[in-house]
Amino acid sequence: MAGVVPRDWRAELQDILPDFFNPPGGGGRARPVCVPECGPGWAGVVDRCCVRIAAALEDRESFRFEDIRSCDGALRIRWAGRLTAPGEAAVRAAIDLAEARSMCVCETCGARGRRFRADGMLATRCPDHAEGVPAFSPAMENVHLIRVTVKGRLRVVVGARYDFETDAFVEIDDVSVLSRGEA
Ligand SMILES: [Zn+2]
Numbered sequence: 573m574a575g576v577v578p579r580d581w582r583a584e585l586q587d588i589l590p591d592f593f594n595p596p597g598g599g600g601r602a603r604p605v606c607v608p609e610c611g612p613g614w615a616g617v618v619d620r621c622c623v624r625i626a627a628a629l630e631d632r633e634s635f636r637f638e639d640i641r642s643c644d645g646a647l648r649i650r651w652a653g654r655l656t657a658p659g660e661a662a663v664r665a666a667i668d669l670a671e672a673r674s675m676c677v678c679e680t681c682g683a684r685g686r687r688f689r690a691d692g693m694l695a696t697r698c699p700d701h702a703e704g705v706p707a708f709s710p711a712m713e714n715v716h717l718i719r720v721t722v723k724g725r726l727r728v729v730v731g732a733r734y735d736f737e738t739d740a741f742v743e744i745d746d747v748s749v750l751s752r753g754e755a
Contacts, residue, residue, distance in 0.1 A: 585608075592626075592637055595634070610642040613678045616682055618647070624665075624669070625663055633654060633655045637649065645674075645694035646696070673739065675696050676714060678696060678701055679695065679696050687713070688702045688704045689704050694707055715732070717731055718743065728748075730744070
């Protein structure tokens with residue numbers, strides 16, 4: 573396939589889902605186009621997020637991305653839309669999963685990765701593209717805070733671990749067990 577320039581993954585997503593990335597503005601005003609500012613390794617993560625949202629939307633609902641960028645080794649997604657309560661819940665769930673998945677995927681090449689710290693900066697990379705040292709112990713990696721509850725005099729931190737294979741969160745009743753296990 574010499575001489576064939578691969579199309580940019582961002583342009584392909586914008587073509588398939590113009591409403592998500594380049595929606596018409598209200599009252600004839602043009603809205604800024606949302607161009608994902610992250611490495612090509614995360615194209616699949618963004619694509620998966622778009623599929624989930626597109627599948628969840630009802631006819632009368634609208635959704636658009638306002639900002640998609642890489643920050644501290646994770647996707648950060650801002651969005652807007654007119655959604656029903658179930659639609660909004662589905663969008664939030666899709667975005668939580670995408671942000672969690674990005675922390676398991678090399679932003680450079682799309683292989684399995686983890687977050688590394690180099691020069692005070694976090695980046696998610698595979699072993700081939702990694703610089704610096706792993707930023708989190710395996711026990712605390714991919715653990716996300718859900719809520720803090722108080723049982724008597726005890727604060728219980730409830731978290732969820734993102735599971736890459738099933739692309740889902742698994743709830744952890746008490747995160748402090750993990751941090752104690754680290755020592
Ligand atoms: Zn890589």
